Amino acid sequence: MDSSQIYLYISLFSFLLMIVTGVVAFFQINVPENVVSFWTIFYDNRIVKVSSIAVMINPAILYILFIILLLLAIASGAFIIIYRNDSNVKSGLFGTISKFHFIPILCASSLYIIGESLWSENHDNDAASICSFIFSIIGLCSIIFIYFKTDIPSPFHVRLVTKKGLYPCLIALFIYNICYSFGDYGYYRKIVNFEWKTLNDWVKRCSIAFSIIIGLVNLSLSFVMKDICMAGMNFLIYLGLSIYFFNINKDVRKEMNGEAEGAIDIIMAILSVTLIAFLIFKYKNTTLN
Numbered sequence: 001m002d003s004s005q006i007y008l009y010i011s012l013f014s015f016l017l018m019i020v021t022g023v024v025a026f027f028q029i030n031v032p033e034n035v036v037s038f039w040t041i042f043y044d045n046r047i048v049k050v051s052s053i054a055v056m057i058n059p060a061i062l063y064i065l066f067i068i069l070l071l072l073a074i075a076s077g078a079f080i081i082i083y084r085n086d087s088n089v090k091s092g093l094f095g096t097i098s099k100f101h102f103i104p105i106l107c108a109s110s111l112y113i114i115g116e117s118l119w120s121e122n123h124d125n126d127a128a129s130i131c132s133f134i135f136s137i138i139g140l141c142s143i144i145f146i147y148f149k150t151d152i153p154s155p156f157h158v159r160l161v162t163k164k165g166l167y168p169c170l171i172a173l174f175i176y177n178i179c180y181s182f183g184d185y186g187y188y189r190k191i192v193n194f195e196w197k198t199l200n201d202w203v204k205r206c207s208i209a210f211s212i213i214i215g216l217v218n219l220s221l222s223f224v225m226k227d228i229c230m231a232g233m234n235f236l237i238y239l240g241l242s243i244y245f246f247n248i249n250k251d252v253r254k255e256m257n258g259e260a261e262g263a264i265d266i267i268m269a270i271l272s273v274t275l276i277a278f279l280i281f282k283y284k285n286t287t288l289n
Contacts (some may be wrong), residue, residue, distance in 0.1 A: 080255045104138075214237065
């Protein structure tokens with residue numbers, strides 16, 4: 001067995017693991033009613049009206065984001081099997097650097113597993129948040145590097161689904177999850193240590209800072225990569241953030257940052273749509289291809 005076959009099998013295993021863990025996330029057992037959870041991101045309808053968690057996404061949008069990720073993973077894995085002997089696909093996905101695409105895929109699978117372990121009796125929120133943060137960093141750095149080193153001239157649909165679909169989708173979600181995990185870790189540490197006086201300050205700072213950071217990083221990478229999918233994912237993220245924010249009790253919003261976070265979320269969503277239109281208009285030949 002040569003090295004190319006080894007990397008093919010590793011790739012297929014990583015995709016299978018990501019697909020299985022992704023499907024399980026939609027049918028988790030023992031998850032409390034009214035709770036939606038993917039990776040370590042969760043939406044709890046029992047507290048949303050009376051509390052605020054930094055950069056939380058509306059559950060319907062959360063479902064949409066991870067349905068998109070799952071469908072792209074299934075299609076990418078299927079195309080690897082179908083076109084495993086195609087010279088363009090082999091050189092594009094299994095080149096010197098691009099063959100390591102299994103690393104971010106395994107990181108995504110690990111995030112599913114970590115999130116699903118949160119509902120066990122002996123779960124550890126601190127460890128989950130720290131591991132989620134670490135795997136997101138590794139996944140993000142590796143997928144960005146691999147994105148630029150991956151070139152699939154044909155078939156068109158393989159390039160569209162994998163490089164211009166799955167990869168930017170993962171990038172956007174890794175960026176979001178890095179911020180969410182960091183904020184979530186601080187949130188629970190303050191609750192465990194009964195630091196109620198500084199809890200609101202933590203959420204205030206994370207809400208504003210991460211609402212800006214997530215959008216700026218995603219939009220900047222989308223512009224540099226000329227990638228419509230990433231801008232589209234960013235739009236969905238900020239649509240979810242906006243819906244979540246304006247469902248929070250008005251009194252709770254006043255205690256936090258007023259309407260500032262909601263305004264930032266709306267601006268980022270508008271900028272995402274504007275960037276999509278700009279990319280299509282300015283680089284329509286290269287962007288759409």
